[in-house]
Amino acid sequence: MNSLFWERAHGGLTHFPIALIFAAALFDALAFFRRPPRNQRSFKDVGYWLVILGALGSLGAVFSGLALSKWTIGGTGAVLRHHLFVWPAFALVVGLATWRFLVGDNPSRRAFGLYLATMIVSCAFIGAAGFFGGEMLLGH
Numbered sequence: 001m002n003s004l005f006w007e008r009a010h011g012g013l014t015h016f017p018i019a020l021i022f023a024a025a026l027f028d029a030l031a032f033f034r035r036p037p038r039n040q041r042s043f044k045d046v047g048y049w050l051v052i053l054g055a056l057g058s059l060g061a062v063f064s065g066l067a068l069s070k071w072t073i074g075g076t077g078a079v080l081r082h083h084l085f086v087w088p089a090f091a092l093v094v095g096l097a098t099w100r101f102l103v104g105d106n107p108s109r110r111a112f113g114l115y116l117a118t119m120i121v122s123c124a125f126i127g128a129a130g131f132f133g134g135e136m137l138l139g140h
Contacts (some may be wrong), residue, residue, distance in 0.1 A: 006068040024084030055097030089125035
């Protein structure tokens with residue numbers, strides 16, 4: 001398959017997991033800060049499924065990105081800048097989804113607060129990776 005296919009596949013496969021992870025962060029934050037805990041359970045459930053689906057979707061985004069970069073994990077120039085943020089973001093998202101899956105639906109408030117802080121860091125890495133990915137695409 002040619003690079004045009006992988007470029008389009010990567011563009012299509014990347015944005016959905018990004019949206020899912022950012023939405024998971026939003027719903028988890030709503031669950032964390034919600035007082036009284038009337039709808040807290042619903043927000044936490046939505047955040048749970050969004051982070052799980054986002055992590056699963058990120059596998060396709062990473063695969064297509066690796067195919068597009070001809071299986072280069074580091075690279076140089078713009079690709080390197082993109083990958084410096086992609087790999088920590090990917091590791092954090094997969095780690096967070098795994099933690100949520102293993103802990104289940106009722107972590108302690110302190111553990112959930114730590115999870116939420118790490119999720120916010122993940123979103124920052126995702127945003128930076130997206131920025132540098134866009135810079136590669138637009139050629140700036």
